[in-house]
Amino acid sequence: DQQVKQNSPSLSVQEGRISILNCDYTNSMFDYFLWYKKYPAEGPTFLISISSIKDKNEDGRFTVFLNKSAKHLSLHIVPSQPGDSAVYFCAGYGGSQGNLIFGKGTKLSVKP
């Protein structure tokens, strides 16, 4: 049973445009959601997070939106840059899990 779903395996965007990466979850007990970015042959690095009591968190070019009623969150990157090309993982935490639950990832390609 997938508690965190990233239904788009890949996304291609033109440099300078907006990238929107989506994530759905089923576990209503999640307290926090996190986004990680992973380049090939490297470990994931933390990008941005949001508490379940908020609906938006912004950090520079990156904004995460949370819609609790829809159990949906999204990561917006504006403007997109070629260096943003990576795999992005959404993760949820909370309740009885004791550890992060990751989605399968979305590979973002930003074309110059």
Added chain:
Amino acid sequence: DVKVTQSSRYLVKRTGEKVFLECVQDMDHENMFWYRQDPGLGLRLIYFSYDVKMKEKGDIPEGYSVSREKKERFSLILESASTNQTSMYLCASSFLGGTNEKLFFGSGTQLSVL
């Protein structure tokens, strides 16, 4: 900065060999984790540990074991490597009881089992 160090970036082993993957973190984190990453399957949790000598099974523990003799070190053991264990292995650590369970990952070990 938190540093999570995995002993090898690339490993090639033969089927049936015993394989040790080592991970060390320098931030006195209580929690340590082992994941594997495979294309299309995302990050899957193998084992984790909340304290020295303590371990918990993750989602895919079969074929693996772990050891945590010291707080800073968490080892993943493949008792008898098989080809389906060819994967990228990622170690991670975090504080226990934090309000935001941010994981810090190592650079990963790409294991090939022939």
